[in-house]
Amino acid sequence: xxxxxxxxxxxxxxxxxxxxxxxxxxxxxxxxxxxxxxxxxxxxxxxxxxxxxxxxxxxxxxxxxxxxxxxxxxxxxxxxxxxxxxxxxxxxxxxxxxxxxxxxxxxxxxxxxxxxxxxxxxxxxxxxxxxxxxxxxxxxxxxxxxxxxxxxxxxxxxxxxxxxxxxxxxxxxxxxxxxxxxxxxxxxxxxxxxxxxxxxxxxxxxxxxxxxxxxxxxxxxxxxxxxxxxxxxxxxxxxxxxxxxxxxxxxxxxxxxxxxxxxxxxxxxxxxxxxxxxxxxxxxxxxxxxxxxxxxxxxxxxxxxxxxxxxxxxxxxxxxxxxxxxxxxxxxxxxxxxxxxxxxxxxxxxxxxxxxxxxxxxxxxxxxxxxxxxxxxxxxxxxxxxxxxxxxxxxxxxxxxxxxxxxxxxxxxxxxxxxxx
Amino acid sequence: xxxxxxxxxxxxxxxxxxxxxxxxxxxxxxxxxxxxxxxxxxxxxxxxxxxxxxxxxxxxxxxxxxxxxxxxxxxxxxxxxxxxxxxxxxxxxxxxxxxxxxxxxxxxxxxxxxxxxxxxxxxxxxxxxxxxxxxxxxxxxxxxxxxxxxxxxxxxxxxxxxxxxxxxxxxxxxxxxxxxxxxxxxxxxxxxxxxxxxxxxxxxxxxxxxxxxxxxxxxxxxxxxxxxxxxxxxxxxxxxxxxxxxxxxxxxxxxxxxxxxxxxxxxxxxxxxxxxxxxxxxxxxxxxxxxxxxxxxxxx
Numbered sequence: 042x043x044x045x046x047x048x049x050x051x052x053x054x055x056x057x058x059x060x061x062x063x064x065x066x067x068x069x070x071x072x073x074x075x076x077x078x079x080x081x082x083x084x085x086x087x088x089x090x091x092x093x094x095x096x097x098x099x100x101x102x103x104x105x106x107x108x109x110x111x112x113x114x115x116x117x118x119x120x121x122x123x124x125x126x127x128x129x130x131x132x133x134x135x136x137x138x139x140x141x142x143x144x145x146x147x148x149x150x151x152x153x154x155x156x157x158x159x160x161x162x163x164x165x166x167x168x169x170x171x172x173x174x175x176x177x178x179x180x181x182x183x184x185x186x187x188x189x190x191x192x193x194x195x196x197x198x199x200x201x202x203x204x205x206x207x208x209x210x211x212x213x214x215x216x217x218x219x220x221x222x223x224x225x226x227x228x229x230x231x232x233x234x235x236x237x238x239x240x241x242x243x244x245x246x247x248x249x250x251x252x253x254x255x256x257x258x259x260x261x262x263x264x265x266x267x268x269x270x271x272x273x274x275x276x277x278x279x280x281x282x283x284x285x286x287x288x289x290x291x292x293x294x295x296x297x298x299x300x301x302x303x304x305x306x307x308x309x310x311x312x313x314x315x316x317x318x319x320x321x322x323x324x325x326x327x328x329x330x331x332x333x334x335x336x337x338x339x340x341x342x343x344x345x346x347x348x349x350x351x352x353x354x355x356x357x358x359x360x361x362x363x364x365x366x367x368x369x370x371x372x373x374x375x376x377x378x379x380x381x382x383x384x385x386x387x388x389x390x391x392x393x394x395x396x397x398x399x400x401x402x403x404x405x406x407x408x409x410x411x412x413x414x415x416x417x418x419x420x421x422x423x424x425x426x427x428x429x430x431x432x433x434x435x436x437x438x439x440x441x442x443x444x445x446x447x448x449x450x451x452x453x454x455x456x457x458x459x460x461x462x
Numbered sequence: 463x464x465x466x467x468x469x470x471x472x473x474x475x476x477x478x479x480x481x482x483x484x485x486x487x488x489x490x491x492x493x494x495x496x497x498x499x500x501x502x503x504x505x506x507x508x509x510x511x512x513x514x515x516x517x518x519x520x521x522x523x524x525x526x527x528x529x530x531x532x533x534x535x536x537x538x539x540x541x542x543x544x545x546x547x548x549x550x551x552x553x554x555x556x557x558x559x560x561x562x563x564x565x566x567x568x569x570x571x572x573x574x575x576x577x578x579x580x581x582x583x584x585x586x587x588x589x590x591x592x593x594x595x596x597x598x599x600x601x602x603x604x605x606x607x608x609x610x611x612x613x614x615x616x617x618x619x620x621x622x623x624x625x626x627x628x629x630x631x632x633x634x635x636x637x638x639x640x641x642x643x644x645x646x647x648x649x650x651x652x653x654x655x656x657x658x659x660x661x662x663x664x665x666x667x668x669x670x671x672x673x674x675x676x677x678x679x680x681x682x683x684x685x686x687x688x689x690x691x692x693x694x695x696x697x698x699x700x701x702x703x704x705x706x707x708x709x710x711x712x713x714x715x716x717x718x719x720x721x722x723x724x725x726x727x728x729x730x731x732x733x734x735x736x737x738x739x740x741x742x743x744x745x746x747x748x749x750x751x752x753x754x755x756x757x758x759x760x761x762x
Binding site for chain 2: 045113146257271272274286314441449
């Protein structure tokens, strides 16, 4: 079987050993190169570290090394014969919530690190909350630094109990706990002999075997039209193909489809790729679809099944994470909104509440949302968007807001439910 | 029941196609940087797939330092012609003669190609430049966005990047600003080679091992040619070598190898224990932050 792709997100501070864990995964899976390791060993030696600081592998920019912090999402890659892994590595402090949101947005799995000596912290709660908010289907809690608590099963079990109680308030589908030591490598790639009481798999085996295929939505056909292919050549004079990436569902030639916003139905003639036609297409394939009837369809439109359509609406309730430091999200202000391949403008009608991400409490009566704050808002868009609730469809439930005066991406939004349209 | 799971290479290709289409749909004047090196060859191959059966809807550009391998230049010209693409050549040699940039004492034209690139991009009014950069190449690249915003001076500000959530890219710019786009961000060197093998993509023969006349300098093997003449006291020898990267001929070292087919290169890369830049690029050895500094000035 060919290797597939798994994306996971990690978050945490330097203290809880996250960078060391990533360094360990790369090192033990033999994905580290000798010149990278030499450079890290040299810096470690020059600093007088007692052991090679694997965290130096991931803290890349000079500004970061100078300040001893991580300022952004870093992407790392490693592969085993079963899978290729993409790690979105983000710093864990409050001020980096936006990076955590970015990393979690495409992740299949969230790794939450807990220092065995400290137990659950606000940071681990925050990370678990954000991963859930972003609909990450799997979570692995890595109870790290077990070597510093004498490999104690009791300590591990206490953390597991506390975290499970907390997680009951979140919508988590799959939660796994692994006791490990990133520094010594116990239960990272190889099974620990120091913790015979743990009968689960080491982290890497768990990530290799995790079943993610069924996380994709293969039921609701959603095809946002991204680009209209019109060759303008003699041999392809009448060719008109709708190119895009399957957001969800499975499409086949001959399927009846409805084009939104036109609301007209037709049939799929062919599903094409540059390598030839295919008999079916599923997410996240990038294909070009030709249709039986000529319907006026352009970028930003959506193809779906006549009996299974997204909500077509302008009033949108959403959770948003505010990502801009220059100005807060403000009720009454208008932003550009990008949803699938469709741009519109949207005015913030109201801010319902802010979520205190440490306590998960709702704070009502807020004037705005500042950088890294998360809240629930209502938007009204200038034209209809074709949306599904984020929890049932990450592709058609997510959107970004852009400040038109700066062109900066200022918010990530997740559609909560269809409101009256 | 069918699994409906894509192989990782197919998933990477699909992601790259999505990026190409997004840029073509939203940006005014995109352009693809094409050097004839393996990453840009793969990039062009995927771009062709993104718009088929229509032609690629943007031109290609090469910043020619004047120190490129002749075979690579010939390859570049042939490919652009074959795909019917307009090829913009921004010549560093020409810029030196016009006094726009000055030759650096160490003979490296790596740094001075940046102003040449920016000048050509401004002249052509390109607002999006596709580059073949990959995040596994280097620490600074690991933190760069797929859509990397550049100000009116082409500068990258690592602390001030636009958040990139899901695959909702934001390419909005004001006049004079631009976006660098890296469709191969999530590919690794091994992915590139596996893809070249799977798709049977033609590449310059310098990438395959052959007996070549080389000289050893600072532990690296340089092919002896018009850009790398033997210095007094040096002796050359015939060794079986291939190139892992295609930078300037005076700075790009070869690696010892017997991999004379793409399949054998894939095997070697899978087993190799040193990064491609560490193994072959004199220009990246200057400092820990060499790439970060160059990028801030507008480099890829």
